[in-house]
Amino acid sequence: MPANDTRTVGSVQRTCRIIEILQAKGETRITDLSEEVEFSKSTVHGHLATLVNEGLVVKDDHTYRLSLQFLDIAESLKNRIADHNIVRERVRELAEETGEVVHFGVEENGRVVYLAKSKGNAAVRTESKIGKQMPMHSTSLGKAILAEFPRDRVECIVQQQELAKRTKNTLTNLESLHEDLDTIEERGYSIDDEENIPGVRCIGIAVTVPEADVLGALSISGPSQRITDDRIENELHEQLAQAANVIEVNSMYS
Template identity: 70%
Template structure:
């Protein structure tokens, strides 16, 4: 069997690319897939036939889409981080109380992944979605988690992913990031000061349990005009800390 390296299997890599493209397109045919992933139609057909046989892909009138089995997989993965129902309830309640967008995310492979999201009545529409991966250094979720890590782990993530300038406010020097993480540790919460999206500010706080350490983070996001320093410090900080505490206590005993 052909392999790219001793630890990777080319056939599996092709299957993963096909699944990713089906996720992006929603539903498509063999010709379109072949053009997008640059594999022959016969190769695409063989992989799709296997995925259909395994119940992971549905074929309908020569079109293919991901099956609902991925919902079951997603539910299983979400609950490995913590009790998802508790997280979902706190994210929803916090969003309704503040009127803003609230996320819960966890770190995986040096990225922060959105696990739960809810939009309050005044929330600004964002492109964030469950499962989306984001940089850690430019998001309040990511920085809240990084502040709980040792310097060596932070440096590993920076080495792996770099410090992309998402906006002109993004921290792009390791020394500046470490200084910011120290500030976060001292005050107990992180701030994304239009570092990921211009016009959007966020407050983030880590969620930790003694047995596992930091399991994720909560964030509240909104337009910079509403997300003032005064509101973050004197209103949102207490609300997000209470929500984090509920998740921590329930996760500890669930």
């Protein structure tokens, strides 16, 4: 439900905020949590007690942390999108083959969410992690997915999320984005040309199955000096396409 919907429930929003803080901090005390979320200690205690009773939060002495039940929730969600074992294996193998960082992501609420990540032996350090959300217009994953969407859906996402400038190369107007999506459709893959992180280029490809929505996208990321146009066209594009095909075929017949 949209955040501005008048039917939202304040107590549930407070609980969600507490869960977000626990995720970010790992573990914390009621006093610190109360200051962070700006609720009274008694209010925070009530929410935590309920979460503990439901098995979503664990209390260790005077600190609280998220329970491992979230792992079960995460696994069930990942497996609803695609065969996660196949995705994870192909991402790992692709990282080994290329030596770079490989991601698999999906669209949710107009953002791209990382579901799998693996680093090759020459990979650069990135802040990406499983579950992290990123803009679609500045990432190769996001643009590969957007290119598969009807243009009216793209415009709705842009209206909702806007086109924030992340680097000097980020596409920040709808016309430029549409032109890039047209190019992606023609050549079959997307390029993040230092549009999300300075010095890093990425190539992405959508993962689709007939008579269904887009499953997600695969990407390879690395330093600009290694992710050259020549390497993209003559090596990385084909490797990505083969990996995507394996995931697509297994998703069709699983």
